[in-house]
Amino acid sequence: MHTSEKEMAERIKTISGVNTRKCMKCGKCSGTCPSFHEMDIHPHEFIAMVEKGQIEKLLKSTSIWMCLSCFACVERCPRGVEPAKIIEAVRLSVIRQQGANHLAPTKIPELLDENLPQQAIVSAFRKYSK
Amino acid sequence: MKFSYYPGCTLKTKAKQLDIYARTSAEVFGITMEEIPNWQCCGGVYPMAKDEIATKLPSVRALSAAKEKGNDLITVCSACHNVLKRVNCDMQTEDDLRFKVNNYLKLDVPYSGETKVIHYLEMLRDVVGFDNIKAKVVNPLTGRKIAAYYGCLLLRPSKSMQFDNPENPTIIENFISAIGATPVIFPYRNECCGGYITMENKPLAQKKCDVIMKSASENGAQALITACPLCMYNLSENSTENILPVYYFTELLAEALGIK
Numbered sequence: 071m072h073t074s075e076k077e078m079a080e081r082i083k084t085i086s087g088v089n090t091r092k093c094m095k096c097g098k099c100s101g102t103c104p105s106f107h108e109m110d111i112h113p114h115e116f117i118a119m120v121e122k123g124q125i126e127k128l129l130k131s132t133s134i135w136m137c138l139s140c141f142a143c144v145e146r147c148p149r150g151v152e153p154a155k156i157i158e159a160v161r162l163s164v165i166r167q168q169g170a171n172h173l174a175p176t177k178i179p180e181l182l183d184e185n186l187p188q189q190a191i192v193s194a195f196r197k198y199s200k
Numbered sequence: 201m202k203f204s205y206y207p208g209c210t211l212k213t214k215a216k217q218l219d220i221y222a223r224t225s226a227e228v229f230g231i232t233m234e235e236i237p238n239w240q241c242c243g244g245v246y247p248m249a250k251d252e253i254a255t256k257l258p259s260v261r262a263l264s265a266a267k268e269k270g271n272d273l274i275t276v277c278s279a280c281h282n283v284l285k286r287v288n289c290d291m292q293t294e295d296d297l298r299f300k301v302n303n304y305l306k307l308d309v310p311y312s313g314e315t316k317v318i319h320y321l322e323m324l325r326d327v328v329g330f331d332n333i334k335a336k337v338v339n340p341l342t343g344r345k346i347a348a349y350y351g352c353l354l355l356r357p358s359k360s361m362q363f364d365n366p367e368n369p370t371i372i373e374n375f376i377s378a379i380g381a382t383p384v385i386f387p388y389r390n391e392c393c394g395g396y397i398t399m400e401n402k403p404l405a406q407k408k409c410d411v412i413m414k415s416a417s418e419n420g421a422q423a424l425i426t427a428c429p430l431c432m433y434n435l436s437e438n439s440t441e442n443i444l445p446v447y448y449f450t451e452l453l454a455e456a457l458g459i460k
Contacts, residue, residue: 087250104392108404135400139245140392141356145366152357158248173399181399185437187429189210189279193244193396196255 078125078163086159090121092149099143099153109133113143113153120156125163134161135172135198165200173198201327203318204266204273205233208280209241215277215429221454222276222320228336228457229328233274236265242283244430245396253300259287260301264311272316274323276450278428282353282361285317289360319354319363321371321427321449330378338458340380346452347384347421347444348372349412351431352392366390372425375449379456388415393434402438409439417442425449 073081083090099113100106111119111131119128128134134157143153164170173194211219223233240258247255262284266273275281290297292313302310318326324333350369358366369390373383391412394405412435416424423445426432435446454460 085249085251104394104408105397105404108401136397136404138352138392138395138397140352140395142352142392145356145358155248162249183437185214185433186398187210187214187433188241189208189244189277189430190396190399190433192209192241193279193430194399196243196245196247197396198400 075125076123079120079123082120082125082156082159082163085162086152086155088117088152088156088159090117090151090156093117093121093151094149096148098146098148099151102142102146104140104142105133105136105138108136113157116156116160117151117153120160125160128160129164131160133157134164137161139197161197162200165198171199201230202232202234202271203323204269204271205235206239206242206262206273206275206280206284207235208275208277209244210429211277215432215448217451218276218427218429218448221448221450221460224459225450225453225457226320226323228459229332231323231327234269234271236262239265242280244279244283246283246286250294253297253304256287256290256297256301257305259284260291260305260311263288263291263313263315263317264305264307266315267311268309272318274318274320276320276427278319278351278353278426279430281317281319286360288313288315288317319427321354321375322363324375325371330374333375333378333453334380337378337380337456339456341452341456342380344381345384345420345422346376346381347386347416347419347424348376348389349393349416349424349426349431349435349446350390351426351428352390352395354427355390372449375453376425379452381452384416384419384421386415386419386421388412393431394438395430395434398434398438405434405438406440409434410441413439413442413444417444423447425452
């Protein structure tokens with residue numbers, strides 16, 4: 071069954087609980103984002119593109135792996151839009167698909183070092199796999 | 201006074217100093233931290249999706265266990281604190297989540313966010329009081345210039361965390377003064393260290409940590425303190441220049457109290 075971009079946009083809004091229409095496009099979320107320079111699509115653009123239903127591009131964006139969940143955008147948005155929740159919902163829309171996990175358990179041994187905390191591994195699995 | 205205590209996965213393994221010195225220091229102030237039996241890992245990051253239930257259950261189990269004991273719940277790890285506190289807020293405010301979670305868990309008494317979640321630093325500030333800490337210090341860290349690295353998870357989002365002013369916090373600096381050291385304020389103290397990105401993009405974590413270290417160093421700090429094992433890892437392992445030592449805040453507390 072083919073899901074239209076419009077339906078996907080609605081699903082992303084439901085998963086995130088974000089009202090994209092509250093955004094006044096000030097760009098403060100992107101201005102404060104510590105991963106800004108690593109992103110092909112920036113936080114304020116996520117909000118606008120979900121609002122316009124341009125989901126296919128977002129699903130292919132590498133930005134979804136670069137969000138640090140630092141909540142700077144959530145804290146500093148003057149309209150309470152919570153952009154991190156939209157980015158999380160797009161990321162989940164990708165990794166919830168069959169075979170679309172971004173981090174495989176078999177990759178873990180090569181990432182380990184003596185001091186790496188368990189917290190890093192469980193957090194990465196929550197963010198990159200289902 | 202007794203608290204139910206949620207240590208979390210890393211405090212039992214790579215961050216034992218954070219755990220051990222938290223407990224032994226608390227005893228000095230007549231506070232017992234009673235570990236919740238059979239606690240489960242919080243997952244490390246707060247699950248933001250509104251349609252997920254399973255990822256919030258470990259937190260609810262711990263919160264409910266504290267409620268059954270009639271205790272407030274104390275955390276030490278910043279990440280556990282962020283997850284537990286925010287899931288607790290959700291259990292208070294989201295009817296649909298509360299219904300589904302209780303429907304699944306079938307607890308003796310349904311849970312609706314009654315437990316008070318408090319971070320160890322809040323306990324030091326609000327229950328013990330920094331003046332009382334100062335009075336118990338036998339080995340003041342006089343002359344040591346310490347920078348407080350807050351990171352993200354204790355402060356943000358402030359709407360749920362209610363920890364301190366998210367842009368201009370003072371709690372850890374006040375703690376540093378209480379143990380006799382000199383707090384160093386630096387502009388990157390609440391900027392992200394990269395967190396779990398070290399698993400995905402190590403150079404990005406290195407870039408973030410270099411900026412933090414440079415800022416702390418240029419402002420005259422001799423060391424940094426943190427409450428988060430992942431911040432500890434990133435700052436100590438992923439910084440490539442201006443490297444200052446990083447300690448858990450509980451290590452310095454125990455040192456000042458003369459029990460380390």
